[in-house]
Amino acid sequence: MLHIQNVSFEFGGNYLFRDIDWFIKPRERIGLIGKNGAGKSTLLKLIMGKYELREGSINRQGGVQLGYLSQDMISEDGGQTILEHAQQAFARVLFLQAELEKLYVQMETDHSDEIIQKMADFQEEFDSLDGYNIENKTAEILEGLGFKTSDLDRPMAEFSGGWRMRVVLAKMLLEQPDIMLMDEPTNHLDLPSIEWLEGYLSNYPGSVVIVSHDREFLNKMLNKTAELSNNKLYLWDGNYDFYLNAKVERDDLIRRQAANQNQYIKEQEKFINRFKAKASKAKAVQSRIKMVEKIDKIEEIQEDKSNLKIDFKVSKPSGKVVIDVNHITKNFGKNQVFNNVHRQITRGDKIALIGANGTGKSTFLRIIADEEQYEGKRTEGHNVITSFYAQHQLESLKLDNEILDELKYDAPHKLESELRSMLGCFLFSGDDVFKPIKVLSGGEKARVSLAKTLVSEANVLLLDEPTNHLDIDSIEIIIEALKRYEGTLIFVSHNRYFIEKLANKVWWIEDQDVKEYPGNYKEYHYKLDRDKAADLANGVAKSNQEKNAKAANNAKPEVDSKNSWKQRDEKDVELKKLQKELEQREAALQKIEAKCEELEQKLADASTLSATEIEDLGKQHGKLKAEIEQAVEVCDNLIEEIILLEE
Secondary structure, three states: OEEEEEEEEEEOOEEEEEEEEEEEOOOOEEEEEOOOOOOHHHHHHHHHOOOOOOEEEEEEOOOOOEEEEOOOOOOOOOOOEHHHHHHHHHHHHHHHHHHHHHHHHHOOOOOOHHHHHHHHHHHHHHHHOOHHHHHHHHHHHHHHOOOOHHHOOOEHHHOOHHHHHHHHHHHHHHHOOOEEEEEOOOOOOOHHHHHHHHHHHHOOOOEEEEEOOOHHHHHHHOOEEEEEEOOEEEEEEOOHHHHHHHHHHHHHHHHHHHHHHHHHHHHHHHHHHHHOOOHHHHHHHHHHHHHHHHOOOOOOOOOOHHHOOOOOOOOOOOOOEEEEEEEEEEEEOOEEEEEEEEEEEEOOOEEEEEOOOOOOHHHHHHHHOOOOOOEEEEEEOOOOOEEEEOHHHHHHOOOOOEHHHHHHHHOOOOOHHHHHHHHHHOOOOHHHHHOEHHHOOHHHHHHHHHHHHHOOOOOEEEEEOOOOOOOHHHHHHHHHHHHHOOOEEEEEOOOHHHHHHHOOEEEEEEOOEEEEEOOOHHHHHHHHHHHHHHHHHHHHHHHHHHHHHHHHHHOOOOOOOHHHHHHHHHHHHHHHHHHHHHHHHHHHHHHHHHHHHHHHHHHHOHHHOOHHHHHHHHHHHHHHHHHHHHHHHHHHHHHHHHHHHHO
16 A cells, blocks of 8 residues: 655646645556646656655555556666566565575585575475466466567567567566556557456556556556646546546536636725725725635636547548559568458548557558568559558658648648647647757657648558557547548557547458458457357367266266265265365455455545554554465365365
């Protein structure tokens, strides 16, 4: 558990947030949200101690352990293998393993009681930490995040920054901290890995705080939402969609309160101005002046960016058939990505191109754009004008241009006010539009490049991960604009909300082929789940058939003898004994859980407690949690024994 009390943070003479009070309880799934620049990442870094805390306090109760995943690109030791780096999560196990190896060597010449005892102690601890299984645990997590088994022994240096981030994520998951702080955890994950992570976090025993612009991920993960807005932190029970609905009501209430307060202040100022020159009213005037000065001004809600509306126009329509690719084969050295692929794009298509990382999504998009070498034939239809957004397009930006001028070059007929509105959707507001391209970060350049692509009036848009550097509000605006877009759209994305809202076809890459589902993403995913369920059912049925056949072959006639009856009686006695013990253990477990819940309730109202009381309660809570874990393990073992006896 973590208690953040009266925390404020000032940067450049302005407060990002003030007087934050936040208590993070066990097993919470919290989404930390807010507009870009609201201070989400800063708050996580303050909690981790990466920034100096000058106002307020952050108290870790009961020795709570924190884990932190930064969205910043990392440069880890490139000499380590993927597996070696992730296994650093088991620091104590690795230490014990090294010490045991030393002791084995030492015992060849030294058989003293001291050495034998030390080895026994180390071995016992090693076994208790399941030391022999750390490689399997590590491999399971890494493969869940998209690594192949053959990747695990490759050096970190061979992987991109995005893949290295996955290794860092794997290491944190293996460490199993009490509270995980995750800053954009899905940024470098493909769809299968995101879905795997959702499943993993759903069963995670600790608490998780997530900063993310992935709406679907937030909806599936959260039971609480924390919003940084107007320098304050607002807490909501429920996921992101619940927050959106509740926020409308809250904002309306704040607007009414602000309006009432402004009206009251105006009335007081009217009285002050009317009577300030009259000596008989001097006391009353001074009283009202002091009253107005003491009023804690309610900040009015800023206009929501989602009210903005932009349009991506088409200069002229294309023919019915936009692009046709036939017999497409693509190899990277010995690695074949595509084999004899045929796909056709027709006018008005909005196609989501999906698949696991490394299957060739971006490569196929470049083939469609005619920016990648391939074997086969690509035929372009009548009046086709394409505009392609990808990371390498950043190289085409003119570094000496200001942002606004860069857009004017691609859209000379648009009014400056239109261009500025569009740039606002891409998180460039006010004087930001006059920044030279050369001073921008990689993410900012990516947003400029995307804006240039969408403002081009092309009738075919090819977009590779267009939502990567946008906030939720901006993504929503882009979605609504692309819905109205009259041209053809093909895009690669791992943002399921974006895919679901836009795609009328799904192309997925599998087995060196591009397969098509003629419907939206939800329908495609339903089909996928149904197919998996059918495969599983068929597999179970086949397995049962094999088991039954084996049992029939191995069946022996029952012997009706005194011994068999005696064995059955003994079995029944043992079964009843275990069942009674299980009932007693479960009753004891319920009592411990009740005590734990009582403590958690006390800690939830920690504002009335002293720091010493909070610390004591935290220690008691930690002890009870350990007892619960032990009791659950004992109950699970008893259940297993009962099941075996009942078979």
